[in-house]
Amino acid sequence: MPVHHAMRHAVTGGKRLRGFLVIEGARICDGPDATHAAAAIEALHAYSLVHDDLPAMDDDDLRRGQPTVHVRWDEATAILAGDALQTLAFELLARPKAHPDPAIRAALVLSLARAAGQEGMVMGQALDIAAESAAHPLGLSEIEALQAGKTGALIEWSGRAGAVLAGADPAPLGAYARALGLAFQIADDVLDVEGSAEATGKAVGKDAGAGKATFVSLLGLDGAKSRAATLVEEACDALSPYGARADALRDCAAYVIARQS
Amino acid sequence: MPVHHAMRHAVTGGKRLRGFLVIEGARICDGPDATHAAAAIEALHAYSLVHDDLPAMDDDDLRRGQPTVHVRWDEATAILAGDALQTLAFELLARPKAHPDPAIRAALVLSLARAAGQEGMVMGQALDIAAESAAHPLGLSEIEALQAGKTGALIEWSGRAGAVLAGADPAPLGAYARALGLAFQIADDVLDVEGSAEATGKAVGKDAGAGKATFVSLLGLDGAKSRAATLVEEACDALSPYGARADALRDCAAYVIARQS
Numbered sequence A, B: 001m002p003v004h005h006a007m008r009h010a011v012t013g014g015k016r017l018r019g020f021l022v023i024e025g026a027r028i029c030d031g032p033d034a035t036h037a038a039a040a041i042e043a044l045h046a047y048s049l050v051h052d053d054l055p056a057m058d059d060d061d062l063r064r065g066q067p068t069v070h071v072r073w074d075e076a077t078a079i080l081a082g083d084a085l086q087t088l089a090f091e092l093l094a095r096p097k098a099h100p101d102p103a104i105r106a107a108l109v110l111s112l113a114r115a116a117g118q119e120g121m122v123m124g125q126a127l128d129i130a131a132e133s134a135a136h137p138l139g140l141s142e143i144e145a146l147q148a149g150k151t152g153a154l155i156e157w158s159g160r161a162g163a164v165l166a167g168a169d170p171a172p173l174g175a176y177a178r179a180l181g182l183a184f185q186i187a188d189d190v191l192d193v194e195g196s197a198e199a200t201g202k203a204v205g206k207d208a209g210a211g212k213a214t215f216v217s218l219l220g221l222d223g224a225k226s227r228a229a230t231l232v233e234e235a236c237d238a239l240s241p242y243g244a245r246a247d248a249l250r251d252c253a254a255y256v257i258a259r260q261s
Helices: A002-009 A018-030 A033-052 A075-094 A102-116 A121-132 A140-166 A171-194 A214-239 A240-258 B002-010 B017-027 B035-054 B075-094 B102-116 B123-133 B140-166 B171-194 B215-237 B238-258
Strands: none
Touching: A002 A075, A002 A171, A002 B075, A002 B123, A002 B171, A018 A121, A018 A140, A018 A171, A018 A240, A033 A075, A033 A102, A033 A121, A033 A140, A033 B017, A033 B075, A033 B238, A075 A102, A075 B035, A075 B075, A075 B123, A102 A121, A102 B075, A121 A140, A121 B002, A121 B017, A121 B075, A140 A171, A140 A214, A140 B123, A171 A214, A214 A240, B002 B035, B002 B075, B017 B035, B017 B140, B017 B171, B017 B215, B017 B238, B035 B075, B035 B102, B035 B123, B035 B140, B102 B140, B123 B140, B140 B171, B140 B215, B171 B215, B215 B238
């Protein structure tokens, strides 16, 4: 069945940043196995990429170094594969193996739905599309609001989820992931200017070509890099309660602005 | 924000059969308020219609007597509104107001995800699309498998959900809804031949025009009506444990094959 192949294609490759945050957060909070929650956020993220790449949305041909789903198969398969990946995310979180306590499972379903829905990720994507036909490019606060929805909400969820699985306070890891997510997006804008399609596995130079406001167009290349570096420091500061146990998350924060892809 | 308006548009009108089944099932099992679960299944059903109507899928302009979402707004808005309606369905089920016991909430999320996903509704839609380019029209058992996924899985979930909310055995209401769902789809095929766009609120004659196999093309008009009537009897038989309390569900079964829209 093409939809199954397309789903597998869509979850193959990528950095798996969100799944890493879930698993590492659970580990440093002495939580249980977090594989189901990590797989859930990766499935949800993959759904958003498949739909975002569609011709009616960003119309991208290349993702993670491979043809996008609608290019490899067709639009109907891409719509259905994205739909089924979203469904799969909630199925994974609701399975008893995700956590023995159903209250934790229901809480994670609820928080993921809020992060992904019309007040979170979908709102960010809708703002992004509306910006393309807006009379004026967005300002900095508007770009930050857009990114807080489009990528920030899921990354923050990923940071908090490990602590939630462990029954620990999710606030420090949430603050870490919130700063990390914004730094990640600024670094993406920098890569769109400085990176190559070979290294990033997706088209570059699209935003500047489309005249879209980005962190680079608003802050300049140096200003954007400086802002990202400050956010990475903030992210690392939020990890202080965990001491050396959080070193992998500190490395992850440094990687987010040093990466070439 | 257009996405919010489009979501509201998509959940307006319709028969609300699935929500009715949830609420009525909960009532006859002496269950708690079932509004959240009923709203969840209607949101999920609405998402499936919005995406199914897209140009890359069934390419329909009319739904519930109104322009479809991509006609009224655009394709990007329809993709995002459908996505957000699916998310909203899981959010509604996971809210504490859906049921005081988180185990019940997690169980309903899990069963809905299984009914909606790549082994349920999405599989049915993918089979439906594949049938359009198949060398031969589908046979009866293939059409039944397709419909069991495309519409049957969600209708059966709707039948079972009320009993699950009530902590009762969901098997009788599940059997009722399974038979009802198939009768409903056969009646849809009959309406596609005998109905009018004014009464049904959607395009008619599409399946015959496209040379698609339907229950009518396989069984004939009288054969299809007879099969639907038999299924309605089976559905009503499954309600015998509930006595007169289930009369509204019996009326609903009779309505499914008598309806003009």
